[in-house]
Every structure is written in structure tokens, then in C-alpha cells.
Amino acid sequence: GDSVTQMEGPVTLSEEACLTINCTYTATGYPSLFWYVQYPGEGLQLLLKATKADDKGSNKGFEATYRKETTSFHLEKGSVQVSDSAVYFCALSQGAQKLVFGQGTRLTINP
Amino acid sequence: DAGVIQSPRHEVTEMGQEVTLRCKPISGHNSLFWYRQTMMRGLELLIYFNNNVPIDDSGMPEDRFSAKMPNASFSTLKIQPSEPRDSAVYFCASTLGQIGETQYFGPGTRLLVL
Numbered sequence: 001g002d003s004v005t006q007m008e009g010p011v012t013l014s015e016e017a018c019l020t021i022n023c024t025y026t027a028t029g030y031p032s033l034f035w036y037v038q039y040p041g042e043g044l045q046l047l048l049k050a051t052k053a054d055d056k057g058s059n060k061g062f063e064a065t066y067r068k069e070t071t072s073f074h075l076e077k078g079s080v081q082v083s084d085s086a087v088y089f090c091a092l093s094q095g096a097q098k099l100v101f102g103q104g105t106r107l108t109i110n111p
Numbered sequence: 112d113a114g115v116i117q118s119p120r121h122e123v124t125e126m127g128q129e130v131t132l133r134c135k136p137i138s139g140h141n142s143l144f145w146y147r148q149t150m151m152r153g154l155e156l157l158i159y160f161n162n163n164v165p166i167d168d169s170g171m172p173e174d175r176f177s178a179k180m181p182n183a184s185f186s187t188l189k190i191q192p193s194e195p196r197d198s199a200v201y202f203c204a205s206t207l208g209q210i211g212e213t214q215y216f217g218p219g220t221r222l223l224v225l
Contacts, residue, residue: 032211043115043202043216044154051211089154097142097208098167101154 002027006090006102013080014110021075021105023064023090031094033057033066033073038087038104047075047088082109113137115217117203123223129191132220135184136205144214145178145188146202154202160186161208193224 007022025031032051036044048057053068062077073090090102116135124130136143144159158168160180168178175194180186190197200221204214 034213036216043218044204044214045216046213049211049213093211097161097206097210097212098144098156098159099214103153 002031002092002094002100004090004092004100004102006088006105009104010106010108012108012110015082016079017109019075019077019080019084019107021088021090021107023073023075023102025071025073025090025092027071027092027094029094030068031092033064034091034093034099035062035064035073035075036089036091036101038089040086044089080107080109082111085109115203115205115215117201117217117220119220120218121221121223123225124193125225126194127192128224129189130193130197130222130224132188132201132203132222134186134188134203134217136186136203137215138184140205140207140215141183142206142208143180143186144204144206145186146204146216147199148202148219149199157188193222195224198222198224 003026034049035047037047038044048059050057050066056065064073064075087104087106089104091099118133142161145157148154157170158178163180178188200219202219204216206212206214
């Protein structure tokens with residue numbers, strides 16, 4: 001079945017460092033891809049998404065490009081802030097509306 | 112606009128008791144999802160509804176768990192009897208129901224079964 005594999009965490013960076021969180025997927029068709037973020041004590045919220053190959057999703061300085069040839073959707077940010085500390089989930093949906101989530105990557109940014 | 116509303120936000124109960132979690136989806140959304148989040152197992156889909164009809168309940172762990180959606184604006188997840196291993200954060204999410212649409216999550220219910 002469909003699956004999502006994320007970079008193992010936790011990840012700890014200093015403020016203004018560059019961030020990459022790797023995400024690869026396995027799916028038989030052409031899924032839509034998502035990054036969700038969960039701040040402490042809150043539910044998940046959409047960070048960005050891409051619905052077809054070569055699309056780039058972007059929001060709040062974060063970017064991810066849908067790469068069909070490598071089945072990847074890596075999350076990147078050029079300069080992280082303390083407020084970016086959260087858990088990040090990569091996910092896909094295909095056909096049915098349900099999401100298949102990766103295991104989540106906890107990110108901590110130190111000032 | 113109000114987002115997805117869940118109640119209660121926190122629940123502490125004793126093993127064997129019945130627990131009912133409630134969810135009000137965003138108005139106009141026609142798909143609703145129940146998830147469970149634990150440190151050990153991560154985020155798991157329990158069940159989802161489309162137009163108030165259960166579509167996939169393969170994630171419901173056992174018969175002690177049941178979910179209903181009597182109308183488009185309300186859903187419940189019930190655990191009877193509850194066990195300590197049910198302790199988790201339970202999230203409800205809703206969406207317009209089109210492929211590729213964003214799911215909007217509620218704040219979750221943190222359940223502790225003693």
C-alpha cells in the first residue's frame with residue numbers, strides 16, 4: 001500500500017540555519033503531497049501542498065517540490081527561526097480522501 | 112470562521128469507564144476523519160466518513176471503539192470499556208472531500224485512562 005517515509009528526528013538547529021527534512025513516498029498512482037506542522041499542544045495544520053509533479057508548494061518561507069522521478073517531497077527553509085520549532089509531517093493522498101502520514105520529525109531551533 | 116471543534120479538550124477517566132469524544136466539523140465540509148496520536152505509534156487514522164456514511168473503519172483498533180455521525184455537523188467517537196492503552200490524543204479533521212483538498216484539524220482531546 002501507499003506509504004511515506006520521513007527523515008528521522010529529532011532535528012536541532014541554531015537560528016538562521018538552513019533546514020532540509022527529507023520525505024519520500026511509495027504510491028502506485030499520482031498522489032497529492034502535503035506538509036503539515038504541529039505546534040506544541042495544538043492540532044495539525046497545513047503548511048504547504050503540491051498536487052502534481054514538478055509543482056512547488058511554499059508558505060512562511062518553507063518550500064517543497066514534488067519530484068516524481070525520485071518520489072520525494074523534501075521540505076526546505078533557508079533561514080529558520082525559533083518559532084519554527086514544531087513537529088513536521090509529510091503526507092500523501094490518492095484516490096480516496098484519507099491522508100497517509102509519515103512518522104513526523106521534531107524540529108527544535110535554538111536561539 | 113470557526114474551525115473544527117472538539118470536546119472535551121482533556122479527559123481523565125478510570126479503566127472500564129465509557130468515554131465519548133465529540134467533534135463538530137467545519138460547516139460545509141462533507142468528510143470527517145478521526146485520528147489517534149501516541150508517541151509509540153504516531154498518527155493513526157481510525158475511521159472516516161463521507162456525507163455522514165462511514166467509508167473506512169479499518170483503523171479502529173477493536174470492538175471497544177465505535178464512531179457515529181448522525182448528521183453533517185456532529186460526530187462522536189466512543190470507547191467502551193476504556194483501557195490504559197487507549198491513552199492518547201484524539202484528533203478530528205474535516206475536509207471538502209475533493210481529491211487533494213486540505214484536511215483541517217481540531218485541537219484534539221487528550222485522553223488519560225488510569
